[in-house]
Amino acid sequence: MTHPLLHAHLIAKRFGEKRVLDGVSIHIRPGEIVSLIGPSGCGKSTLLRIVAGLDDAYDGTVKLGGKAVANPSERVGIMFQEPRLLPWLSVEQNVTFIAGGKRDKDGYAIRLLNEVGLAGRERAWPKELSGGMAQRAALARALYTRPDLLLLDEPFSAVDALTRMRLQTLLLSMTAAHGTAALVVTHDLDEALFLSDRIYLMAAEPGRIVDSFDIDLKRPRDRAVPELARWRHRLLAELDAHSTTLPTPTAHQTA
Template sequence: MHSLSIEHVSKSYTLDGAARPVLKDITLHVRRNEIVAIIGASGCGKSTLLRLIVGLDTDFHGSIIRGSKGAAPARVGMVFQDHRLFPWLTVEANVNLAFDSSDISPSTRSDKVRHYIDLVGLSEFAKAYPRQLSGGMAQRAAIARALAQEPDILLMDEPFGALDSILRMRLQDELLSIWEKHRLSIVIVTHDVEEALYLADRVMVMEPNPGRIRDVFEVALPRPRDRGGVLLSTLKKRCMELLI
């Protein structure tokens, strides 16, 4: 069963009075509890596609269905490359924003905030402000805020791109741990081929001008995956051949 259906989606911008196509005929179905990574050169429309999925941009052709057809729309959370925490609020208060439109009791709200902060390992920094956090900690706080919305689908736009390699690997493992506990669908945009292959069940390779799908393939490797393993290296070579 699909948690997300993207069917024949095309998107254009107007530049100097002329239409400039950004996405062309994108079709992708994301299964429930599946991780899909989207890779491709800069300018191929990866981030634009996420904006369409989450509903930040509604001017496109085609169909995007969040959830199963005929059912209630799936809840969607999003994590950006920069954490986008409000600097005047603590970690606790930033995560608490996820419940502003809910009618749950204050005590339940407090328990949920604590749960998601604990989930990303920031319980000792709940009262800290973003300026008091490292880059990795701030990104974990942003993930906690997105998860607090209890989404069925989590969209991630280069969430670890600004981090050093060691911290990036650590947060990749934390993300997989969260995914195993909550079994939500994840769509992650990344420039890092190794990250895509390490995290995803399937990888969608895009090419630019306009952005379109070049290939979609399964990463049929058991978890936990060996980052330096022969099978992962073989898939990396395949990805690089598609991207070059």
């Protein structure tokens, strides 16, 4: 068995008197895509911040490649729900800004922008991009430091359904091409099932892992195959059993 790239073990976290995470353990192997699903308020984004090295006020251990995670690292790339591009920088400058604004001497930023479908847009301003284009730029930025792990906090929830599906496919191709693992926080079951090698189900009050599911389906995956429909039915039943607040269905979940 391949040793884990990421191992977060028995994570406990409090905000004041409230325990928001209790004994959470997850692992991710090199190149894997893993999703966290669960009701709002169960601590998914909090766990992501801990893994990113942005929050060290917790009990437990987080190791990346066998080394403790104590601070943000170039080995971990992050994508948020909003692109968070700096409006006074060009698209290319936004991509390289994550490395301290150093000049892109080897043209890596341009190559990434070409890979994500933004060829010729390197000198554009963020205001000139559509929502989908902005997230493509954000993905290129997250990959610029050549990270081992990408953390994605509902990165495609603000775009329309068709753009979202295209971005999901792009994420799969980019992580495969760059050998990057990913941890995705999502409320969209279809997204989790399309992307993931494994899905962790969380429950709230306190936030905890109540089950995990290995999605052993070959890629590329057809969104319409009966196996995914059966998995969706199972996950909905598990969510219903462990929470009173279900994820809001997206347009392609209810179609």
